[in-house]
Amino acid sequence: MRYFFKTIHLIDYKNIVPKTVIGLFIILILLIPVFTRNVVTLSTLIMTGIWAVAAMGFTLVLRTGQFSLGQSAFMALGGYASAILTAQMGLPFWPSFLVSGLVSGLIALLVGMVVLRVGGIYFSIITLALGEIVRIIALQWEPLTRGSRGIIASAPPPIILGGHELVNFNASLAPYFYFMICLVAVTGLVFWRIGESRLGRTFAGTALNPVLAEHQGIYLMKYRVIAFTVAGVFTGYAGALYTHFLQVITPMVFGLWQSIQIMIMSIVGGIGSLVGGPIVGSILLYNLGEYLSRLDTPGLQSFLFGSVVVIVVMFLPQGAGLVNLWERFWNKVVWREEEYEPDEPED
Amino acid sequence: MPYLELKNVSKHFGRLAAVEEVNLQVGKGEILGIVGPNGSGKTTLINLISGYYRPTKGTIYFNGKKISGLRPDKIAELGIIRTFQSNVLYEGTTVVESMLISSYQQYSTNNWQSFLETKAWKDDNEKAVGRVIELVKLLDLLNDTFLPAEGLSHGYQRMLGIAMAMIANPQVLLLDEPTTGMNHEEAMFVVDKIKLLSEQGVTVILIEHNMKVLLNVATRVVCLSFGNKIADGIPEEVMNEKEVIEAYLGTEIL
Ligand SMILES: Nc1ncnc2c1ncn2[C@@H]1O[C@H](COP(=O)(O)OP(=O)(O)OP(=O)(O)O)[C@@H](O)[C@H]1O
Ligand SMILES: [Mg+2]
Numbered sequence: 001m002r003y004f005f006k007t008i009h010l011i012d013y014k015n016i017v018p019k020t021v022i023g024l025f026i027i028l029i030l031l032i033p034v035f036t037r038n039v040v041t042l043s044t045l046i047m048t049g050i051w052a053v054a055a056m057g058f059t060l061v062l063r064t065g066q067f068s069l070g071q072s073a074f075m076a077l078g079g080y081a082s083a084i085l086t087a088q089m090g091l092p093f094w095p096s097f098l099v100s101g102l103v104s105g106l107i108a109l110l111v112g113m114v115v116l117r118v119g120g121i122y123f124s125i126i127t128l129a130l131g132e133i134v135r136i137i138a139l140q141w142e143p144l145t146r147g148s149r150g151i152i153a154s155a156p157p158p159i160i161l162g163g164h165e166l167v168n169f170n171a172s173l174a175p176y177f178y179f180m181i182c183l184v185a186v187t188g189l190v191f192w193r194i195g196e197s198r199l200g201r202t203f204a205g206t207a208l209n210p211v212l213a214e215h216q217g218i219y220l221m222k223y224r225v226i227a228f229t230v231a232g233v234f235t236g237y238a239g240a241l242y243t244h245f246l247q248v249i250t251p252m253v254f255g256l257w258q259s260i261q262i263m264i265m266s267i268v269g270g271i272g273s274l275v276g277g278p279i280v281g282s283i284l285l286y287n288l289g290e291y292l293s294r295l296d297t298p299g300l301q302s303f304l305f306g307s308v309v310v311i312v313v314m315f316l317p318q319g320a321g322l323v324n325l326w327e328r329f330w331n332k333v334v335w336r337e338e339e340y341e342p343d344e345p346e347d
Numbered sequence: 348m349p350y351l352e353l354k355n356v357s358k359h360f361g362r363l364a365a366v367e368e369v370n371l372q373v374g375k376g377e378i379l380g381i382v383g384p385n386g387s388g389k390t391t392l393i394n395l396i397s398g399y400y401r402p403t404k405g406t407i408y409f410n411g412k413k414i415s416g417l418r419p420d421k422i423a424e425l426g427i428i429r430t431f432q433s434n435v436l437y438e439g440t441t442v443v444e445s446m447l448i449s450s451y452q453q454y455s456t457n458n459w460q461s462f463l464e465t466k467a468w469k470d471d472n473e474k475a476v477g478r479v480i481e482l483v484k485l486l487d488l489l490n491d492t493f494l495p496a497e498g499l500s501h502g503y504q505r506m507l508g509i510a511m512a513m514i515a516n517p518q519v520l521l522l523d524e525p526t527t528g529m530n531h532e533e534a535m536f537v538v539d540k541i542k543l544l545s546e547q548g549v550t551v552i553l554i555e556h557n558m559k560v561l562l563n564v565a566t567r568v569v570c571l572s573f574g575n576k577i578a579d580g581i582p583e584e585v586m587n588e589k590e591v592i593e594a595y596l597g598t599e600i601l
Contacts, residue, residue: 198451198461198468205448208437215397216515217423217452 030181033174042173046245048286049180053187053238055265055278057231060191062271063200064227065207066119070127071235072258073134077104078236079243079254083151084144093156097240104236105229112225112232119210119224131259138251150250153243176245183241187234188275194230195274203227261285268312284308348411350375350550351396351427351519356405356415357574358391365391367574368405373519378541378551380565380582384594388574389554390432393521396552397429398422409519424452426518430511430525432554434504436496442488442507443479445496449511450475478514486510486540501528509537513544520544522553526560538564558586570594 033042054071061068081103085096115126138145145151155169156179167175194200205213206220214220243249269281288308292301349372358366366388373379381389394400396407398419407415414422437445454461454475460468483489486506491499496507509525522541526534534557541551541564555561561568561582568585570578572594578585585591 193462193464197458197464198454199458201444201448202451204440205437208439209435211399212431212435212437212511213448214419215399215423215429216449216511217420219418219420 033172033177037172037174039173042177043245044287044290046173046176046180047242048282049184050238050242050245051262051265051286052279052282053183054235054262055269055282056187056191056275057235057238058262058266059271059274059278060194060203060227060231062266063195063203063207063274064224065210066116066224066228067124067263068127068228068231068259069124069256069263070129070131070259071231071262072254072256073127073131074104074108074232074235075239075242075258076131076134076138076249076251076254077107077232078239079153079249080138080145080151081236082240083153083243083249087151087153088144088146093154093244097156097237097244100240101233101236104239105233108232109225109229112228113221116224116228117221119220128256128259131254131256135251135255145251148251150248150253153247153249155247156244176241179241183234183237184279187237188279190230190234191274199223199226200274261289264309268309349373349408350377350410352408353396354406354408356392356395356402356407358388358395358400359403364574366395366402366571369571369574369576371569371576371579373550373552375550376545376548378545378553378564378566380561380568381552381554381571382556382561382568382585382591383571387571387594389571390523391574392571393429393523393552393554396422396519397427397521423515426516427521428512428515428517428519429521430508430523432523432527434501434508436504436507438497439495441493441495442483442499443492445507445511446479446482446514447475450478450514453514453516482510482514485543486513487536502530502533505529506537509540517544517549519550519552522551524554524556526555526557531559534560535563562586 029045032045036042054075057074058068058071061071078100082096082100085091085099086093111126111130115123139147141147156175158165158169159167169175194203202213202218202223205216205218206223210220239254242253246253265281265285266278267281268285269279270277285305285308289301289305292304295301351371351373353369353371356366356369356371357364369392381392383389391400395402395415398414398417398421402415405415406413409422409425409427412425414425414427417425437448440448454468454471456465456468456471483492486509488503488506488510491503496504499507505525505528509522512520512522525541526537529537538560541553545551553565555565565582567580568578568582569576570585570588570591572590577590577594578588
């Protein structure tokens with residue numbers, strides 16, 4: 001009996017509890033289309049996943065200390081690339097989709113090489129402008145983008161295996177749902193590895209102290225550009241999926257408000273984590289936004305949305321977001337660990 | 348051919364000449380002390396060598412190669428590593444994390460290998476962690492390994508700064524007042540480590556106000572005054588030169 005109690009203390013509840021919860025949660029999410037084919041439920045989940053990918057991109061860029069105010073521009077670039085290649089040029093869907101993220105990433109690379117030498121506020125301003133520039137080009141370049149009429153993008157073609165139709169994107173939303181899951185999973189995997197590897201640590205170094213990092217042999221611009229480009233690629237895919245899901249893209253779909261939304265999702269979720277934070281943030285805020293938009297008191301929506309953001313940012317300072325709640329709860333309530341307090345400098 | 352050479356190097360900020368026409372040759376393995384009253388251009392000299400500033404005039408050579416005009420990270424890659432006069436840290440990281448970030452530039456494996464977590468990367472990583480532990484022990488940071496860098500006391504933050512520079516495998520180490528705010532014992536501890544590095548063939552240039560430290564460790568001393576080099580030689584002789592004493596006295600009267 002005593003042995004039993006001893007072993008019980010060896011179990012690391014602090015880590016096991018959230019891991020089990022996350023595992024069950026993932027299984028549950030994967031099974032959702034089996035239980036329900038409800039259009040509202042599924043499309044909400046699909047959109048949440050798309051925004052989560054975009055928010056991951058923002059968090060990655062922020063990891064290098066750069067604050068992008070134009071992440072939605074890359075959704076627009078990916079969306080337009082895929083729509084133009086399929087609808088305007090008649091190319092098949094899957095190659096076009098794959099290219100869309102690369103187009104968006106290429107633009108990020110080029111923009112990054114020009115502005116990330118300086119970074120900081122200049123980068124924020126240029127990315128802000130980039131959003132508007134992309135929108136203006138989409139509006140003006142009529143032969144390619146059909147201007148304000150937008151482009152009708154068709155659903156992905158059915159996947160046929162051995163003469164048998166395996167997946168039909170027009171039959172239900174379930175295929176889109178799993179498409180979204182794949183995108184979130186691939187993005188999550190890549191970002192998680194980046195965070196764990198030397199790249200992620202170097203990113204953090206450039207953000208935490210650029211001068212020190214530079215004098216330790218880190219070429220700041222190189223790492224900022226890598227982060228911005230990788231974010232550009234995956235945000236482009238998110239935009240392409242968005243476009244083929246709604247089956248239309250216009251210059252009005254992705255603007256400053258969407259960029260701000262991406263930023264808020266990332267910050268509220270917690271910028272300390274490249275994958276979990278953005279997912280938690282987008283689940284909360286996309287659904288909150290959807291719920292609020294159904295209330296018909298004008299002004300109340302933005303007020304409540306803003307309040308949630310302010311409350312989270314106020315009560316979870318220093319880059320901690322909702323993903324860090326568990327750890328704080330565990331340390332303070334269960335474990336009763338003292339918060340660490342820095343020594344006073346001696347002189 | 349001198350190891351590190353400054354030829355007619357000047358740095359002007361507007362009309363202020365922070366460093367003026369300095370010629371300096373440093374041999375491999377030397378421990379060169381730089382002294383001079385406040386504002387005499389000592390830190391600016393280190394900023395010039397490490398690439399933080401470009402010289403307004405003149406050229407800096409390292410191993411026969413021109414390094415003035417290169418970016419700081421390029422110069423660091425060549426093996427010239429500096430510390431800072433104030434405590435410059437990766438705030439928000441622990442001592443080990445800070446040191447690991449610094450050590451990454453020394454890996455022979457690249458970012459892809461790290462991303463894919465190959466065997467070579469894991470071996471490299473193990474070696475780096477070994478080096479970190481070694482240095483943490485050497486610089487008496489063992490008790491603070493998992494503490495946040497900004498939570499260390501002033502003296503240990505200075506020690507961490509030196510440790511982060513050391514893990515970058517310097518050929519030339521530029522130390523900007525490494526012992527400020529330390530008591531005698533701590534300062535002597537740092538002196539020991541500098542001597543150890545020098546024995547391993549590392550060239551050290553250090554700015555130092557503490558005469559005891561300087562006379563103990565430096566093999567040669569250069570004195571700056573208003574950006575000009577006014578003395579260069581064996582520590583005891585330089586410190587007794589009339590011009591040097593006057594430069595210091597001048598500031599005390601002011
Ligand atoms: N970025 C800058 N812009 C303008 N003036 C500067 C700059 N950096 C240094 N100076 C000036 O250059 C002169 C030399 O400064 P420096 O920091 O090199 O002195 P120092 O010898 O290191 O002094 P201390 O002993 O106080 O550290 C000072 O007059 C300083 O005000
Ligand atoms: Mg100084």
